[in-house]
Every structure is written in structure tokens, then in C-alpha cells.
């Protein structure tokens with residue numbers, strides 16, 4: 001956190017140096033990013049991503065959309081608009097926050113965005129099947145996404161029973177765990193642990209972590225078996241089906 005004097009913000013452990021939450025999902029032919037954070041440009045440079053097939057959005061909060069302008073580098077090298085998949089609520093905010101990308105006469109070099117409306121039905125991006133899972137971020141419906149046996153859920157503090165069914169059978173889940181104290185719109189650490197047990201997913205990684213949670217090494221050592229704190233540039237390889 002900017003200007004914060006706490007030991008986590010001053011830790012020398014690379015796993016305590018966290019940018020905003022986002023993931024890259026890839027098969028042998030298709031590469032998708034979920035959310036374009038304010039750190040998107042640096043995240044793409046750091047991971048040396050030279051080709052991106054689509055962007056998928058969970059919800060329209062600033063820490064999940066602010067980096068969208070920087071997809072223009074991908075436009076430049078691909079010569080094509082970027083397919084963006086978002087629900088109507090998120091699209092409204094994207095159009096409001098990046099109006100210059102949606103006017104009839106656009107300044108050369110602005111991001112070229114091709115909007116695709118999604119709801120809760122599964123859809124394909126290249127050879128990757130995407131199944132939305134709708135979760136609650138206080139009162140905002142947020143989309144989690146299931147890709148094969150991998151489920152990604154950020155920015156949630158509640159999941160309806162019917163949506164839990166869509167998660168069952170996943171081998172790996174990513175869940176947000178903001179801090180130890182209760183929070184109005186995010187799972188805290190205990191809630192994320194309990195939700196993982198309840199969903200019966202054998203392997204879990206917690207993300208969207210605040211500096212208030214503590215140092216990576218300390219928290220990691222106290223987590224139940226199969227549960228881990230995620231960290232920047234963590235890579236998970238698994239069977240697509």
C-alpha cells in the first residue's frame with residue numbers, strides 16, 4: 001500500500017510484493033486474461049505476454065478494469081480489436097470510463113475493443129470453455145469463472161447454493177481472502193477456508209490479499225492441508241478437462 005509503514009509493505013520476501021488481482025489462463029492455442037487491473041501493463045510486460053486472445057471481466061470495480069487502455073499494444077501487433085467478454089453491468093461502466101474507445105470517430109491509437117455480452121451461460125473462447133459462476137460482492141453480482149476443473153472467484157463474500165453446484169467437482173479453486181478481520185464485501189481468511197471445505201475442492205489458493213493479512217510465509221504455514229496463499233507470478237499447470 002502506498003505510504004504504508006507496516007512490516008508487510010516493507011517485507012523483502014518477493015511473495016509479499018503484490019500487484020492487483022488478475023489471472024492469465026492459457027491452453028496450447030488460446031490465451032485469456034481475467035480483469036485488467038491498474039497494474040495490467042506491468043503484469044503483461046513481466047510475464048512477457050506477446051499475444052492475447054481475449055479479456056474477461058468479473059465486475060466493474062476500478063481495481064479490475066483500470067488497465068484496459070493498455071490492450072492497445074495487443075491491437076497494434078495483432079491488427080485486430082480485442083475481444084472483451086463482460087456482462088451488461090460491467091460493459092456500461094467500461095463505456096463510461098473509456099468513452100474515447102467507443103466514439104464514432106476515434107483518435108488514432110486508442111484501444112480497439114470488441115464487446116461480447118455474457119450472462120451466466122457457458123461459452124467458448126478459442127478452445128477454452130468458460131462457465132460463469134455468479135457470486136455476491138455485498139450487493140453486486142460478480143462473475144467467477146470455471147475453466148475445466150479450475151475455478152476462479154475474486155471479490156465475493158457470498159455464494160448462492162445453485163451457483164455452488166457449478167463449482168462442485170473442481171480440482172482447484174481460487175478464492176478471495178482479504179484479511180483476518182471481517183469485511184463487508186470480501187471473504188476473510190476464515191470464511192475462505194470454510195468455503196473451500198464446504199465446496200469440497202481439494203486444492204485452494206487465496207488471492208486479493210490485503211497487507212492486513214500478514215506476511216505470506218506466516219499465513220501459509222498455518223493454512224489447512226491443500227490450501228495456499230497465492231502470490232504474484234504463481235503458475236499452475238493442469239489437465240484442461
Ligand SMILES: [Zn+2]
Nearest residue numbers: 059061137155
Ligand atoms: Zn470489487
Ligand SMILES: [Zn+2]
Nearest residue numbers: 061063064155
Ligand atoms: Zn477487487
